[in-house]
Amino acid sequence: MFTGIIEDLGEVVALKKEHTNLNITIKSNITSELKIDQSVAHNGVCLTVVHIDKDTYTVTAIKETLDKTALSEIEVGDSVNLERAMKLGDRLDGHIVQGHVDQTAECVSVENKNGSWVFTFDYDSNLQNITIEKGSITVNGVSLTVVNSQINRFSVAIIPYTYEHTTFSSFKKGSKVNLEFDVIGKYVKRLDDLRR
Template identity: 70%
Template sequence: MFTGIIETLGTVEEIKREQDNLHLTISSNITSELKVDQSVAHNGICLTVVALSQNSYTVTAINETIQKTNIGTWQTTDKINLERAMKLGDRLDGHIVQGHVDQTATCIAIHETNGSWLFTFDYDATLNNITIEKGSITVNGVSLTVVNSKKNSFSVAIIPYTFEHTTFQYFKIGSKVNLEFDVIGKYVARLHSLK
């Protein structure tokens, strides 16, 4: 379980393909605090630490993860958002995030708005995921509030702190991102579809 509040950025150091799996080696300033078997959200993708070295650690993504996320497009030197799993009893500063990416989206607009930024994303609405105005959404692991909710797109307003401390600073028109829709909204949508 995660909150969508990003702790730090990591750097992709190495990518190895083994059959349908990707083994990614990541360097970060939290590496020394990690242990094997620990879950870490990488751009919103919950991955298990499988190996540790002095300054980096390795995680493995299976084909299911590669197909549903943007992890297959990552390259060495790419920066990624990192968040360790919540501790029981911690404050829930963002919203309930599982680290299970529902689908990807494409950044279609970026507007600087006098001290903040408005990012707009387009996604495939045929997968039956929804946003609601002022609801929660996770973009590359960042817990955000939806504005301009539409059937296949939404926007998020980014404050300077979030821009500077997450991968939003690297987004361009056409950037592919991971989305995790609000878990409560997913249950409501599923119940509605069963009627």
Template identity: 70%
Template sequence: MFTGIIETLGVVTKLEKEQENLHISLESEITQELKIDQSVAHNGVCLTVVGINGKEYTVTAIKETIDKTAVGDWVVGEQVNLERAMKLGDRLDGHIVQGHVDETGVCKRIEDAEGSTIFTFEYNSNSENITIEKGSITVNGVSLTVVNSKKNEFSVAIIPYTLEHTMFKNLKIGTIINLEFDVLGKYVARLHGFKSA
């Protein structure tokens, strides 16, 4: 479990295909604190550390992860949001995040709002995933509050600190992003048999 509060950025240093798996090596300031078998969220995707070599560590994405997330689009040199799993007893500063991406979306608009930046994202119109106004959403692992919720579209307001300390500063219109919808909302929707309109 994660909180969606990003600890630091990592940089992709190597991508290596092995059959249908993708081994991803990254360099990060938290590498020395990691251990083999530890779960780390990478742009919201929970991946297990399988190797550590100096300042670099390696994780492996299987075919399902590659198919359902933006991991397959990563390139060497790309910055990735990183968060280690939360500890029991810690404050839950964001919201409950599983690290299980529901689907990808695309950045449609970026607007300056005089003190914050508004990012608008669109996701599959056939999806049963939903957002609600002022509800929680995870975009590339960042816990955010939904504004302007619409059918298969929503916006988030990013404060300057978050913009500077996450990969949001690198987003462009057309960038594919990972989305994890609020787990509590998913359970409520399922219990009530809700399907998006």
């Protein structure tokens, strides 16, 4: 379980294919605090630490993960939003995030608002996921509030701190991102669908 509050920007330093899996090695300021078998969210994708070496650690993404997330497009040198699992009893500063990506989206516009930015994303509405105005959404692991909710499109407003301390500073039109929709909203929608 995560909160969507990014702790660090890691750097991808190595990628190694192993059958259909991809081993991703990350250099990070939080590596010294990690341990083998620990869950860490990478751009919103919960992955298990399988190896640690000095200031780098390695996680493995299986084919299912690569097929359903934007991790399939990751390259050496890319920055990655990192968050360790939430501790019970800590403040929940973001919202309840599982680290289970529902689908990907494409950035369709970036608007500089003279002190903030508005990013708009399109996603495939055939997968039955929804946003609501002022509801929660996780974009590449970042807990955000939805503005301008539409059937297959939504926007988020980004403050300078978030822009500078997450991968949002690298997004441009056409960037592919991971989405995790609000867990409570998903259950409510599922129950409503079952009643019909």
